[in-house]
Structures are given as structure tokens and as C-alpha cells.
Amino acid sequence: MPLNDYVQHLPLRVPPEDVHPMTRLMLRECPVVHSGHDGGFWLLNRHEDILRVMQDWDGFANGNAGCRVPHDPPGVNRPPMPPIDWNGPIHRKVRDVMNPFLSPRALAKNEPGFRSIIGAMIAEFAPDGHADISSQLSKRFPSQITCQELLGVNDAKDLENLRIWNRRLSYDLLTEDPAVLAEVQREWSAWSTALVEQRKAEPGDDIVSALINAKNDGRPLLNDVEVVGAIQILVSGGFSTTSEATANIVVRLIDDPTLEALLRERPDLIPAAIEEILRLDPPVNTRPRRCTRDVEIGGKLLRENDRLLVNYLAANVDPDEWDEPDEFIINRTRNRVMTFGAGPHRCIGSTMARISLRIMVEELLKHVTGIKYADDRHERRVSTQPGGWRMVESFPVTFTTVTPPQSLT
Ligand code: HEM
DSSP: OOHHHHHHHTTSOOOGGGHHHHHHHHHHHOSEEEEOGGGOEEEEOOHHHHHHHHHOTTTEEOOHHHHOSSOOOTTOOOOOOTTTTOOSHHHHHHHHHHHHHHSHHHHHHHHHHHHHHHHHHHHHHGGGSEEEHIIIIITTHHHHHIIIIIIOOOOHHHHHHHHHHHHHTTTTTTTSOHHHHHHHHHHHHHHHHHHHHHHHHSOOSSHHHHHHHOEETTEESSOHHHHHHHHHHHHHHHHHHHHHHHHHHHHHHHHOHHHHHHHHHOGGGHHHHHHHHHHHSOSOOEEEEEESSOEEETTEEEOTTOEEEEEHHHHHTOTTTOSSTTSOOTTSOOTTOOTTOOGGGSOTTHHHHHHHHHHHHHHHHHHEEEEEESSTTOSEEEEETTTTEEEEEEOEEEEEEOSSOOOOO
16 A cells, blocks of 8 residues: 555554554654544654653643544544543543552452453363464453453443443444444443442442542542543453454464563563563554644644644654664563553553463463464454554464463462
């Protein structure tokens, strides 16, 4: 696909195999580029420019309703979603309510729960010698741990519905009938509203109850619709991101067979290996912002209310930021990696993602060895909106079962 077509089509589906090469091309040829599509937006690729935008909440507002690329189809009325849709001091207050549930200390208590959910899933397919990593692992465990361990939602039907609603309102956004999508949002909001009512009646020691009861100067910090939106962003944040990361980790284990041997010998390197895979293949490729005033970036004038997308993938492989950016270097310094964003909106679930991904690798290597692609089609990716998400649709693999299972921990 020619570069210009790629930029113009970015909010639609671009071929998944184009995302990496086009990103490198944009970094070289047009690091700040405008697309006329979807009402117009800028695309930023340089690490330096992206960091500046991410850190300046006053100059570049977050907020899906105003800056989403592409715009939602008509009739899809998403609730406001704090914290991601809010900026400034009030945004900080919402994070302060969520943080105690997502801090390393709090999540240490969840580790046994994460391990039992992830371990059971892997133990189920391990004896078969083959599996679909997508349907049997990567799309299953992140949603289950988010629901059970974070939201306190244990009903299998609820979990299935949430998976469907989340998928429809992200991956299927451009292909599904808007009337169907509008109905999906209504169903999801109705379900979340019922959850809020239930937690009001029976408050617990959980994040939903904390959001309901949070106060700002003696008044509720969030009204019911905003709590419904906060639940929605926790679900969206927790489900597909960790799914993509899981698939990308398994791809790397297959493509680089020396990695499995290294991690078996040095399990302490598992977190660093995960970080490097997250750098090279960040699950969230782009995020939007809206300029709150005229600003110059990379020699271009962006006007007040212009929308822009930051390309995290580009920031993570920008040669001005990284030595040998395309190489997998397990012990490189990665403190400016953009996979989880930067600045005030930096991912609040990053610790949860990191813990669950480490446990996933430990449990996988405990049960299986020598993972290979089941056929020459490798992992099947589809690009989805926005901006070149490369979702793994199906991922058939074969492997040798480890009997008895060998714990790495
Ligand atoms: C590998 C997994 C993950 C990746 C790559 C990821 C990526 C990101 C990124 C890039 C942002 C910044 C968005 C922006 O600046 O506009 C973000 C924000 C956020 N993430 Fe994650 N995320 C992951 C896992 C999770 C998990 C497990 C949760 C919760 C259970 C979560 C919840 C959130 C929330 C609530 C925000 C909004 C924070 C704010 O606006 O202050 N994420 N995530």
C-alpha cells in the first residue's frame, strides 16, 4: 500500500502486514503527517513529539467523545469514561480511587487467583499437543481475571456478554451496522447500571463500590453514569490489550527458539523479555488527543480543536530514541517506552498486565515446550480500528507436553 493511502486509511482497516513497515517509513519521511480522513486528524510518530503531547494534558485533551478517531457511528452513545475521558485535577481524583486496587501491593494479593485461572486454562489444553492460542488462552484469561479479580463479577454469562460487547464496540466498529452497535452500547450500559445498583445495595471491598462511594468535597465524585463509564474503560482496558500482548509473546517464543531456553535457565529474565516484546509490538498502537490551542509540532501548525493520533509503535522504534531499535535486546534501558503511554493518563493497569503476563509465561513453560506454528499461515491477524490495531484472530500452534509439569517459580 502506498504511504499516502496508508495514512488516509488509518482510521479504517489497513492491512496488518503494512503496520510495521509503514511506521518505519513515516518515521523517515513524514513524522508529523495529516490525514484528511474521518474529518481530518494528525498522526505523530516521533518519540520526542509524542512524549511532549502525552505529558501536556492542558494543551492536548484526552476524551473519547471529542477526539476519537474514527468518530463513533451515529447512535452509539458511550457513557463518559473517567479517568480516560477526563483531564486535570478531577482526573487525578478518579485515579486516586482506582489506584489502591491496581497497585503492586494490592495485586500481590491477587497473584494466587491470577495463577489459578491462567494455570488451569493452560493445563486444560497442554496434554493435547496443540491449541489455538487465541481462543484457548489470549482472549480468555485477561477478561476472566479482570472480571473475577478486579470487578468481582463471577457469572459466566456476564463474562461472555462483556467479551461480546467489548469486541463489538472496538473491533467491529467499522463493519457492524450502527443500529446494532447502538443497541450493544445500550445493553452494556444497562448491565453496568444494574451492577452499580447491586453494589449500592450490597457494597463490597471492590473497585466498583469504591467508585460509587468516592467523594469530592463531600459530594459524590462520580454520578451513576460516570461509574458505568469507569466500569466500561476498566473492561476495555483489561480485555484486549493483555490479549494482544499474550499472542505477541507466543509469536516471539516461536520465532526465536533461543528465548525459551534462556527463560528456562533464567526465569528472572521473564519480565525483561516481556517488556522488550511490549516495546517492539505494543498492543495499543495509537491513542487520540485534541489540541486545546494552536501549537507547532515538527514544523507543522496544528490548530485548536484539531485531533491527533500518537503512534506508540513508532515512538518505540524511533532511531532518535533507541539504539538498534528493531533488535530484541533483553537488557536494554526501557524507561521511556511508550507501550503504556506516558504522563497523567499513563496506563493505570500496567502492573496488573505485567503480573498476569509473567504468570502466563511461567505457566506456559511449566506445561509445554517447543511451541511451533501449526501451519504456514502462522498467527492470523486482522487490522481493526483505530489506527492499525493488529488483532490476532486465530493462532493454531503445536508443542510438546511437559510431563510432569515443571514449575519455573
Ligand atoms: C498490555 C496491557 C495493556 C496495555 C498495552 C495498555 C495500554 C494503555 C495505554 C497506552 C494507556 C494510555 C491511554 C492514553 O494516554 O490515552 C492506557 C490507559 C489505561 N489503561 Fe491500560 N493497557 C494495558 C492493560 C490494562 C489493564 C489490565 C487495565 C485494567 C484492568 C487497564 C486500564 C487502563 C485505564 C483505566 C486507562 C486510563 C488511565 C487514565 O486515563 O488515567 N489497562 N492503557
